[in-house]
Amino acid sequence: MNQMSMNPVELQKKLITAARANPPGREVPYAFEKRVMALLAARSLNGHPVLWLRGLWQAAVSCVAIALMIGAWALFSPATDNTGDLSQSFESTLLAAVDQGAQTQ
Amino acid sequence: MERTEAELIAAVLAGDAASFEPLVQKYSPRVFATARRYARRESEVEDIAQEVWLKAFDKLKSFRGEAPFEHWLMRLTVRTCYDFLRGHQRNRESAFSDLTDPESDWLERFVTQPEAVSENAEAARLLVARVLERLSPSARLIITLLEIEDRSVKEIAALTGWSVPLVKVRAFRARAEMRKILVKLPKDKYL
Numbered sequence: 354m355n356q357m358s359m360n361p362v363e364l365q366k367k368l369i370t371a372a373r374a375n376p377p378g379r380e381v382p383y384a385f386e387k388r389v390m391a392l393l394a395a396r397s398l399n400g401h402p403v404l405w406l407r408g409l410w411q412a413a414v415s416c417v418a419i420a421l422m423i424g425a426w427a428l429f430s431p432a433t434d435n436t437g438d439l440s441q442s443f444e445s446t447l448l449a450a451v452d453q454g455a456q457t458q
Numbered sequence: 459m460e461r462t463e464a465e466l467i468a469a470v471l472a473g474d475a476a477s478f479e480p481l482v483q484k485y486s487p488r489v490f491a492t493a494r495r496y497a498r499r500e501s502e503v504e505d506i507a508q509e510v511w512l513k514a515f516d517k518l519k520s521f522r523g524e525a526p527f528e529h530w531l532m533r534l535t536v537r538t539c540y541d542f543l544r545g546h547q548r549n550r551e552s553a554f555s556d557l558t559d560p561e562s563d564w565l566e567r568f569v570t571q572p573e574a575v576s577e578n579a580e581a582a583r584l585l586v587a588r589v590l591e592r593l594s595p596s597a598r599l600i601i602t603l604l605e606i607e608d609r610s611v612k613e614i615a616a617l618t619g620w621s622v623p624l625v626k627v628r629a630f631r632a633r634a635e636m637r638k639i640l641v642k643l644p645k646d647k648y649l
Contacts, residue, residue: 359568359569359640359641360572361637361640361641362637363572364568364572364640364643365633365636365637365640367568367572367575367577367582368577368582368585368586368589368640369586369601369605369606370577371577371579371582371583371585371586372583372586372590372605372606373606373608374577374583375583376491377490377491377492377494377495378490378491378494379487379488379490379491380487380490381486381487381490381507382504385482385486385504385507386479386482386483386486387479388508389478389479389482389508389511389512390475390476390478390479390482392508392512393475393478393512393515394475396512397475
């Protein structure tokens with residue numbers, strides 16, 4: 354086939370006419386609308402975990418905010434008089450239960 | 459009593475999802491016919507149609523009822539088809555060397571006797587599908603809407619969301635792109 358002998362404008366016209374003469378079919382697969390409705394229903398059901406996730410995320414944000422507030426309050430609150438040796442107070446508190454147990458025996 | 463389209467839409471918006479089904483049933487043939495212009499495989503056509511209806515359900519709030527529901531749905535369909543074409547761009551680089559015998563015969567007859575070849579031939583239909591597949595997404599959309607569906611520039615602008623001057627520029631480029639492909643067609647096959 355000689356490339357020079359072909360008229361692309363004419364070929365374009367022919368092919369466009371061919372496409373116009375063969376419009377696509379309008380057939381719809383069996384029960385397509387049921388499938389779409391099932392998909393929509395499944396999607397709304399799947400929406401529940403999203404709601405849960407959103408709720409948990411909001412709860413986590415609230416917890417962090419409360420922790421920050423308590424931390425700030427502990428940091429900036431005026432110091433009380435019973436500021437002895439922190440490590441000793443901690444140790445006696447922690448071992449109080451052990452001491453009590455030893456005394457009862 | 460059969461409910462009107464406006465009543466069905468109002469019911470869906472009020473939370474009655476089941477009222478969406480008659481709309482899907484009524485307009486699916488048009489959605490499928492449009493999708494078949496852009497996708498070859500039936501599985502792809504179904505995917506497009508499904509996506510159109512899911513989008514339609516999600517965006518139904520944006521339908522203001524000033525124009526018919528069908529127009530709104532067609533805009534959505536055309537835009538979904540365009541997104542599909544853009545997503546499948548890499549598939550369009552197939553060569554013309556794999557033309558079938560009837561397609562090659564039709565081309566040869568066109569070269570020797572352009573007036574004698576029939577546009578109704580199956581080979582011509584397959585050939586035009588091949589050529590359209592090689593076009594860029596915007597060119598394919600424009601050629602389909604403007605040349606094959608014979609729509610006006612204004613209609614295309616409304617369907618695609620592009621401005622009228624942009625449609626004109628893209629139409630000019632699309633025709634040039636198609637001619638370039640057609641010139642390459644016999645070259646790919648025989649050289």
